Amino acid sequence: MRTFHVVIVPLVNPDGSHGYWHVSTERGRTNRRKDEQAVELGLYEYGVDLNRNYPFQWGSVEDRFNSADPRSPFFRGPAAGSEPEVQAMMKLGEAWRFVAMVSYHAAATRLLVPYTVEGAREPKPSAAWAVAPAMIDAVAPVQAGKRYEAVRHLYPVAGTDQDWFYWSFGTLAYLVELPFVSPGPRRPLAPMVEGARGFWQVLLDRFLDGPALTVRVPESFRAEGPVTVGVEEISWPNGERFTAHPESGVFHTYLPAAGRYTVKATSASGKTVSHPVDVGTSRVVLALTEAP
Structure with missing residues (x-):
């Protein structure tokens, strides 16, 4: 889209x-x-x-x-x-x-x-x-x-x-x-x-x-409250804590370059899910799912 x-x-x-x-x-x-x-x-x-x-x-x-x-x-x-x-x-x-x-x-x-x-x-x-x-x-x-x-x-x-x-x-x-x-x-x-x-x-x-990412966090995570989303290969050293939109459960971000990234979502109770993703010269839409 x-x-x-x-x-x-x-x-x-x-x-x-x-x-x-x-x-x-x-x-x-x-x-x-x-x-x-x-x-x-x-x-x-x-x-x-x-x-x-x-x-x-x-x-x-x-x-x-x-x-x-x-x-x-x-x-x-x-x-x-x-x-x-x-x-x-x-x-x-x-x-x-x-x-x-x-x-x-x-x-x-x-x-x-x-x-x-x-x-x-x-x-x-x-x-x-x-x-x-x-x-x-x-x-x-x-x-x-x-x-x-x-x-x-x-x-x-x-x-x-x-x-x-x-x-x-x-x-x-x-x-x-x-x-x-x-x-x-x-x-x-x-x-x-x-x-x-x-x-x-x-x-x-x-x-x-791109390179850019659109991340959809698990619905079960959203039910608990704000869901933190991070890209492990990018370090933010000032206490930054980004969350998915509370209504849509979506987080958008630009990426500095093409490459392999690891996207991690953390629920309000501390549950986590992470997923590696290869991003080239296009935007990638990634839907994270909670492990069974």
Whole structure:
């Protein structure tokens, strides 16, 4: 079956966007939510940088771009996941368990590959880094022949959406830094949008064409609660624990390369079932069954 559910979130920060376009271009980074602390301090500029507020490694970096100071445009918020916009995105992730994701920011002509926070170690081998070169190759050079570049981050950063989705579900979550801050007469929007299509088109094709896996866990395992699914040849060193979707019992994942892999499912009570599978240049659908 070569079909997808594609979920589009047009805008995560509508209040910040309104401030940028209709009040001042000095605004736009924060969500413009005036909490009790902002009221107490009498702040004119306030709100939380939403891409510092996600729970994974929240607060592990403290500098001008990751701040505990509510007066900073990079304020990470009073607590991890404190903001309604972040909570909404987390609920969306829980509901869908996305296999891949692209979020758009500006402006550096970069493709940020998870993990972006320094405190997290990369899985070995990394499918995110294995897929990134094809994404870059699919996008035409921008102004003056400049090409996108795949990087870990632009500067030390923590509490990002892509890291949280990657850590929570194994989602190949990329962040695209578009070439320009905002469109205008000399920087039309259409070429920017069209030029970035290759990123998500590669993700769709790469999952369908593989190497990738779709795993169905035993129904008896699902009856006990969350079912953990892992690929034994890929090590995740940050306490990652991926589970099959609670309704469908399915787990999707990209693989870094063709080869032989061992898929293991563990029920809530500790029962396990594993199965070796050879994956070539295609996606493999594997239905695990409990041993009699």
